[in-house]
Amino acid sequence: MVNKYSAATLLLLGGLTSTALAQDYSRVQSKSLSENGTPFLVQFKTEGNAYQLSNAKAVLSEQLELSSDDQMLQTKTEADELGFVHEKYQQYYKGIKVEHGTYSVHARQGRVESISGQFEKVRGLNTAPSLDASAALNRALAFVGAKTYMWQDAREEAGLKQLENNPNATYKPQGELVVMRNARTANPLKAGKPTLAWKFNVYAQMPVSRAFIYVDAHSGDIVGQDAIIKHVAATATFATAYSGTRSLANGTATGGYNLRETTRGLGIETYNCKKGSSYTAATDFIDADNNWTATEYNNANFDNVAGDAHFGAQATYDYWKVVHNRNSYDNAGAKIKSYVHFDDTPGDGVGYENAYWNGSVMTYGDGATTFKPLAALDVCGHEIGHAVCEKTANLTYANESGAMNEGFSDIWGACVEARAVAQFGLTGKSTFLIGEEVKKAGGALRSMSSPNQYGQPDTYKGTYWKPTTTTPNNTNDQGGVHTNSGVLNYWFYLLSQGGSGTNDIGSAYSVTGVGIDAAAKIAYRTESIYLTASSTYAAARTAAISAATDLYGAGSAQVTATTNAWYAVGVGAASGGTTPPPVVAYCTSKGTSVAYEWIDYVKLGTIARTSGADGGYYNGTATSTSVAAGSSQTISFSSGFASTAYTENWKVFIDYNQDGDFSDAGETVVSGSSASTATLTSTFTVPTTARNGATRMRIVMSDAAATTSCGSYSYGETEDYTINITGGAALAEQGIASITPGTTLNATALEKAVTLYPNPASDVLNIALASKAPAVSATVTDLRGARVANVRFENGQLNVAGLANGVYLLTVSDGQKTFHERFVKQ
Template sequence: MKKQYSVAALLMLGTLASAQAQDASRIQTKVLGEDNQPVLVQFNAEGKAAYRGMPAEQVLRQLLALTTADQLRSRTVETDQLGFTHQKFAQYYQGVRVEHASYSVHAKGGTTESISGDFEKITGLNTTPTLNESAALDRALASVGARKYMWQTNDAEAASYRPQGELVIVRDARNGETGPLVLAWKFNVYAAQPVSRAYIYVDARSGQVVLRDDIIKHAAATGTFATAYSGSRSVADGTTTNGYYLREVTRGLGIETYNCKKGNSYTAAVDFVDADNNWTSAEYNNANFDNVAGDAHFGAQATYDYWKGVHARNSWDNAGAKIKSYIHFDDTPGDGVGYENAYWNGSVMTYGDGDTRFRPLTSMDVVAHEIGHAVCEKTAGLVYSNESGAMNEGFSDIWGAAVESYAVNTLSAASSGVKAKSTWLIGEEIDKVQVALRSMSDPNSLNQPAYYKGLKWYTGTGDNGGVHTNSGVLNYWFYLISAGKTGTNEKGVAYSVASLGITNAAKIAYRAESVYLTSSSTYSNARTATIAAAKDLYGANSAAEEAVTNAWSAVGVGAKYAASSVVAYCASKGTSVAYEWIDYVELGTLARTSAADAGYYNGTALSAPSIGAGTSQTVKFSAGYAGTAYTEYWKVYIDYNGNGVFTDAGELVVSGSSASAATLSATFTVPSTAKTGNTRMRLVMSDASATTSCNSYSYGETEDYTVTITGGAALLTATASVAGLTSLTGTVTPIGNELAKQLEVYPNPATDAVRIVLPGNAEATSVMLTDVRGARVVGATFSNGTLNVSSLAKGMYTLSVSDGQKVFHQRFVKE
């Protein structure tokens, strides 16, 4: 039987199809996940213009085709060093949180650049539980099977650990990562003996435990401390009435290290105290291994310094959170067996003394690894099972290696030097049985895979789906882009990956983890995220993008790098040249005279002038007028890093205004970090000061040209590196000292009224007022050159005043 639709339904279907087609025309790149839902959407110039100013939730509702049952609730808004704003939303279905599903909108300068995340398409799921909270908790505790729980101890905070149930929608992970979505009770269960802490999810209808997400993952003075693993180190600490102790407040809210005295109580822990702040080997290299307290303390300081110095992140939560470490922890005191583990429990660091397998677990890479879990919890929140859990472990190993390298190669410059360490071995200083826990440069040698679902890949259910094994794939990918390598992988495919250096590689990994990855991300998602991060940081078609892509291919995730043939630039055009246009442009060997070019001229095929990196250059230009010489706003942009946009720091090289028909000139300096090769220069002349590099505007013209940068930096150049070079913005200098003429508004700020004076004292034929959102404002009256603003709310407004031929714009503040 053929489907039959009413006229209204057909109209609705037609409207939906039209909207979907329109959205498709605005998309530059769309990456779909295994569920056929988008995990990354990047917009072209049309899309950026279409979604500019649209609320982030509305963008997502439109692009993800949300129904009335779907809700997105804003969780966080952060702005990064590149000037991007990232607004993250949590997904809800019929008011119930969809666990691990989130979506982000990435914008720059008010323009939505891309969206990314994990959206779960849900239909017909029953959100009414048949199992109550108390019964569900019994099932959760039965699955943990601990002898004692934290709320049953004498700890001062014991009562706060009693689990409270929350209804959520989560994926049943008992059969891997593609199980069905179910309604479940979520509990935070903290066990004291044996130690464990995890989110336990109990199906609210069947009573089965469908997922366990481990929180505990696994295994103002300056003194000198003879540490066990890093030599004699300077450590920041504090003082008491009886000496010095391992507490300091110079980093964030502080770094504190305590002695559990081989017990399992945090509240019973005491300070390590030294009389003269010279923590010598004779005093602390004893049978209790008290010297490892210095390793934990210095390791926490080095980790804080790394995150602050390299990634501008203020502690693990990016808000200066205190880092508290507890040494000599033993989960079962008095049993004669040392605790062979170290973990982050969601709020503090805990270190055992080891026994037959490990030495005390406070080596720097272990410290940085565990704090890395805290960073992951506050960023991507990768679920600790299967592929997402393997990447959770892998990222922590990455931070262990990166902090070690930073401490040895950077911190050593300020003191006697950190004891040499093996960057690509994890836990080499604590392992008694083998060379290390893991090798990032040769995962197979320590029974980890170097290839996705290849040799050594774990397919069982133990270790949360092999999180400590399958992390080898991410580890090896990171090693390849850091150190570079040419070879043949285990599938017999040749690869060549260029070295980016460990710092640049870490910046890519961190941007992927903090901006693009979500709780349930897979290795395929990580490939998409790191490629996007490389483009953000170092530009499209950069050496970084190529290395990242080829490294993923080498480890069996995706194809090799293929350069984009053309860098696409946004559109910029004046809609009218009836009154003015660009009639002359000169830079080096480029000198072009023209009449009006219908609002836009593409001169990129002309012979390109050469401009040397680090040199001073002068650009000349002039306006042609049909009659009166009106005030024009000039902007010259150069895409220094070749990434297809003009919005990176320092790429607006000239900005100024003039009402002169004579030739104008401006001088700018090409940054030494500019990318060698051909790129685009854009000149915009507009009657509106707010016109940017990607506008369709009323009066004026845009012209594009190719310029060749010589003597620049290597292709790997971060756009953020040119930030702060204010000399890049030149000054427009009218030849002949002809003064600029523009709309005058005074007083500014104003309280009751503003006086409006047009160039040449022309008569205003219309006046329009808009607020900071661009919305038209009513209620202000204009008469005899004066605008009454007494009824307006405080804030900034824009006046658009016409003399019958042209429209002039000016901002003012209402107090």
């Protein structure tokens, strides 16, 4: 099915005029940008000449700078309990849906207070596919590589037709033509670029998987994957496995009572897969007297977990209805169906070590080596939380958005469990441990209060952070979704419970908790109102602060706690004097190609980032460091090269007066060139007249000396970060006094500190420190920032014989200081 509308149709359905209006900055209160440089959240002044909801389409056209090829189709309108009206829009380009391109207009009392969402700037894209849907599907199936698929099973096909009451229903994927950001290529010329793609919903039966697969409609390459399956009338008395003996609403059946009820939404139903992989062949659990005792169900088959799944679904439904006034996961009373005793490979004698939401139903395995049956209460709340996410923010299941998808599910698992514990007096449960009841060896899957305990980061890009990737798959956990979720988990824990300390990037924090109920309301509004499919952690911070402001008012204790909790996990500034400046829309700067060179290292204060190519631009404004006015600062940086080291021109800009540009006197703090592959350093002085607060630092590396702080250039890369200035004066609008910038790049400090030879190396790389101290540790990362395991370091030598040919970054330490240097394996 090709989902394509004509521009004329979209205009009739509520699209915008083809002429973008001039930007009106006088009405803007603040603006936050997405990583692609388009507005994520724009907040408006509501007094005086405020925007009216009746002009919503014109507001979008103006603020998003729509061209004649862009259309925004209004999809729905919602009102909430705070008096807001939210108009939802879907982006189209030349009549083709832009995947994840959704935008919302938020208004109260007829005045537009803000707009938010994800907008893709698409220009000059060929929308006539070279590949038809059939050929593209073959590429998708080759990528999935399953043994069997659901549509190949006649029984499952018949079951779907019955379930949907539609004789034409089928699991066989039907192609939809969309515009999709290329998220699965290492080619820097294509990475992150809008691509015409075929979208397929591919449901594999063996091994089990279900995901949206996106195929380039011209080249046939796989450009995206978004997992749908996320890993992890009567009243019965049921002796459950994990929650004691509970009273459960259920129904009647031939021969007794079953686990079906109609008192919540369209119903809650629990079935027995009988250690098989078929939903269609699943049967009811039947009890003759409706007293489901331990003697009957605490057996070798673990039949007592059927009660846990049924109770978990009911408790989860009740949580969303009572706390958030949400009617089931879709807010329309959707039936919640659970299947226990599921086994993806029947007959092999090994139980299924997982639980998941497959886009339609809940599925629970019986566990094997690692797990007991996986139907514990917080697991139920977690998995149904994925369904809530699917119906709200729909966070793509990869990299940062996927980590937040997992994190929100952990949050809802904890909240469901906490409410049930308080309501029923349950024992053996720990609110901020996830899966503590299903681990055979004890412990838990994750800890929200101490993520490091189970190998998760509690700080953005801190200890245990997994690098994001252009090729998310099960091997790399879709870019670390089950690991990097620790950052959101810890944010929620601090927001609800409070805490203080120093995080992994050296920031001392103190958060006053607001309680789990208020924290949950802030988290839910963040997820359901402001976040979109491709949101990052930086966007989540902005969204959460807006959500807390909506709920509790600007300057409230809840807003302060929300802001400080994000600061505690390394995202953005703390509340108070270091909050981001208002209405600063910076010009774009980007290298067209990173095929030969890119920025691979930046360090200033607590900013310390090693990276591969970022497609010509990296938005690191969620990462910050503090500098004092009048202080001397040393910044370090280096180039990554695909092969030959070229002469590169470096410029570092800091917007000292926070006026949204880098053109004032003294704001070019570094300017010079070097062909060195070593880490370069330069020293500059922060002027005493700099304005207090958060501002932007921009680093530009280009092959052209004439490159400025704005615009595109041929080869190289730009990176932006946040600098928090303290102790400065409030500058006048006209600019700042001139300073003497660091105009010379000093490549000697770290070049002399560590020497590598021979370089290039084929077998052994010798490491010599200028201090004559022995090197006590050495680690190697590739140009993507991933740590390399197959190297051995001993006695000052690094055995590199097992490495593939290429360029690597060596991090070496003498036990006190750490040095970075590149080497070539040939």
